[in-house]
Amino acid sequence: MTRTGTRATLIAAGIALGMAANATHAQTIKIGVNEPLTGAVAASGNFVVNGAKIAADEINAKGGVLGSKIELVIEDNKSNPTEAVAAAEKLIVRDKVPVMMGAWSSTYTLAVMPKLMEYKVPMLVETSSSDKITVSGNPYIFRISPTSGMEANAFAPRVGALKIRKADFLVVNNDWGKGAADVFAKMLKSKGIAIGVVATMDASAQDLNAQLSKIRSSDADTLFVTTAVEQLTLVLKQAHALGLKRQIITTGGSQSPDQLIEQAGAAANGSYHLLFFPPWFPEASPDAARAKAFVAEWRKRGFTFAGLTEGFRGYDGIHTIVAAIAKAGKAEPEAIRKALWNTTLTGLNGKIAFTKAGPAGKESGQSIPAVYVVKIDNGKVTLFR
């Protein structure tokens, strides 16, 4: 008797708890966040999440959206495309998020994309730059980061000032790296600049001496590097140790120049970096007041300054998603997807608005972001115009 009584109480308590949990969930609007928090590119993923949290707190402090608070459901994709798919599926099926942000690397984003089609849930892409993402005919993709092609075009007018005669490439062996090498080579060729060695490196590779030695024997004067900040640090250090005297230009916006200065020291001097938010010069941002407030909040929370060049992506991403939810009038996937097409706002990078990209009838949304070029000069970051 006592035993059944206890069991009944337990079951009742369990049901009550379950209902209580459901009740709190009903009050919030969930947004899925799929980022690499551990593994090879963990630093970047964590920075994006920090920015996303600042945006969410800012929005909730002002009362949330549609009368509800927003709740970020953050999943770690472990710097691995298979895990990125699992994280997306978990967010959609178990957490029932109506919209997601992710998945940092082009390779993870491309892996997740079929799941968006399967479950009909839109995803805002905050970092990935592979051109493939927006031209594959996936109507659930909305990207606020530039494609490598856009980056190359934005960089084209600055090529003359850098006096490039012949360029080599060292890129991470994935969709992002190889895509960047293709479009930058095409852009340089159109300006009559010769292309030398195009070397690739595995995303988790640490010893890059073989690639760099090969590049050293080429007669080029400039080296374009596309990879995440961890590997980039190693590239700069090892290039310096090999006595590689090149003008180094990095692409992709995930380079954190401050982290390079801190970890690569003198080896980072003289390098140029294509970025999408320059936290050293918040006044260069189209919404200077907001950029200053974001930088101040970032510092207040004790995050490393170096992470701001990535952190803004999460901030802009969540603000875009919430603007779309407000426009949709309800937190449902299809309504949000439709609303994203009409969402416009000014983010830290610049104006965010989606234009159609890819095959007719199933276009993806692509915003056209601003691109900044900075130079590391004697351990200081300067804006290169």
Place this chain on the structure above:
Amino acid sequence: MDELLQHVVNALMLGGTYALLGIGLTLIFGIMRVVNFTHGELYAFGGYMIFMCTALLGLNFYVALLVAVILGVALGAAIELLLLRPMRGADIDTTMLIMIGTWIVLQNTEQMIWGGVAKSIVPPLSTEPLVLGPVSVAWLRVFVFAAAAVLIVATYALINRTRLGKAMRATFQDRDTAALMGVNVHAINTATFALGSGLAAAAGALLGTVFVVTPTMGDLAALKAFAIVILGGLGSITGATAGGFILAFVEEMGAGYVSSGYRDAMGFLLIIVVLLFRPTGLFARAERIG
């Protein structure tokens, strides 16, 4: 020609560290016959310990290196005493499962304590490279090569020239006979595992300084270590050393002259070829352990 010389030097530097990774594992995997999945985690542990000692405790780099190795030996001894000793006599699958579990626990603990973001260690050596004609190499790599060479020679001497080494070899040749001859086989097991772990921690501390320290740094290292041990032949220190250098040369030349994208594939292609023609590895003597 200049490029070839540089590739050769790169391969030598890399080979030294691969050899160090290989000999630590060959002691445990090759002699003890424990499929040691924790090798990579001991490697990462060494990296984190030197980071903790230099960046957080402010110890001198060389002292920190020593402390990292000693802590690696201690962790290795603890794993052997707590997890492997109760399993002595169990079949190889059981111990393998225990080691896989330990590997996962250790890696996740590292992640929990240190976070997923890479840590960087600043060595007290000039960042300006050593330049010899057409060849250029970082001083840190030279130091790491020298340290690896000292550790390899010392281990070789320990196994082949000391009473402890003799007892180790005897124990793993025939446990029962060794025990009858008065060898404390339990202590020998612990000592061997601790020594192999210490070597892994040393490799991690040295390479963590050259590169960066991350919780998953051990995965690739362990994979390479297993490849080196299989290439050189189980239980042979000479084999592991040679295997390390051969793997480094194949990777370096493959990346330099064939395709940088298939760098890691080159090494494993070589292993397949070696195993086809010499299934026991390049340097293994005839199988002696039952």
